[in-house]
Amino acid sequence: MPFRGLTRRVRVEVVVETRDAALVERLVTGAGAAGFTLLSNVSGLGHGGFHEGRMLYNDADGQSLLFTVVPEDSAAGVVEAVRVLLADRPGVMLVSETWVSRPDHFSAGPEGDPAPR
Numbered sequence: 001m002p003f004r005g006l007t008r009r010v011r012v013e014v015v016v017e018t019r020d021a022a023l024v025e026r027l028v029t030g031a032g033a034a035g036f037t038l039l040s041n042v043s044g045l046g047h048g049g050f051h052e053g054r055m056l057y058n059d060a061d062g063q064s065l066l067f068t069v070v071p072e073d074s075a076a077g078v079v080e081a082v083r084v085l086l087a088d089r090p091g092v093m094l095v096s097e098t099w100v101s102r103p104d105h106f107s108a109g110p111e112g113d114p115a116p117r
Helices: 018-030 072-086
Strands: 007-017 037-040 044-046 049-051 063-070 091-100
Touching (some): 007 072, 018 037, 018 072, 063 072, 072 091
Antiparallel strands (some): 007 063, 007 091, 037 063, 044 049
C-alpha cells in the first residue's frame, strides 16, 4: 500500500542480551545500515521466561532492542548478518516493510558512512 510522499524501506528489529548489543550494532552498520536506534533495559516475556527491564546492579544481563531502517537492497545483508549471530545466541529478529518520509536519512553514503544530515 503506497503512501503519497513516502518511500518504502525495510525495518529490522533485534532483541538481544545487552552484552551482544555492541556486536549487533557493528553487524548492521557493517552490512549497510546508515544508523540505528538502541533501547536498553527492555522487558518482555518469551522462550527464556520474563526479563525485567531494569537491572539495579548488573546492566549487562538485561536485554536491548536495536532497530534500523534500510533500503531494500541493503536488507538482505543486514538480515543475514543478524541471523548468523542469532544461530547460537538468545534473541529474536523481526523484519517488516515500513514507509519513511525522509529516505535520505536511511541510506548509507558511498563508503558505508551514514548519509549526511
